[in-house]
Amino acid sequence: MPTLFKEKSEAVAPTQAAASSNAQNPGHDDETAGPRQAQTVAAAPAEAEQTPGKLIKAVLISLFVCPGFGHRHLGRSTAAWVVLGLFLASFTYLGVTVNHLAQEAVKQMQTHRSADPFAIVTKIENLYKTDPDVDWALKFLLVIYFGAPVELAYTWWQNRSQKAAS
Secondary structure, eight states, X not given: OOOSOHHHHHHHHHHHHHHHHHHHSTTOOOTTHHHHHHHHHHHSOSSOOOOHHHHHHHHHHHHHTOTTHHHHHXXXXXXXXXXXXXXXXXXXXXXXXXXXXXXXXXXXXXXXXXXXXXXXXXXXXXXXXXXXXXXXHHHXXXXXXXXXXXXXXXXXXXXXXXXXXX
């Protein structure tokens, strides 16, 4: 069976063998299952090698797929959930504020009753100036969006310099 990740298939194979031997003898506890499981844990690498190519791929994933997915690519799942949560929260905040602005613009257009597009645009610009939430929401979203790859590179550089020092 072809697999994409050899490390995972090698680590799973002893566990599957122990599970199949236990399935064949349901009443019999296999005493070698304990050491096999210990070998499985030892076979899995503690931390994958962090190469510049892997960093570049993680940054591109973070920029073009979704912030947080690059962290997951580097094996930092907790950071991935934090960044993804912040990104989704900022995206939701932006959506709510733009929705509020659009509702106010529609109210203004209904009361204005003008076919002049420049007058309508002027009204919307005035609404935007008086409602700073949209501006803050967009800034928050952009900080998260561009901050995630910067944090990836910074953390990678710090880990690399710490490994070189030791």
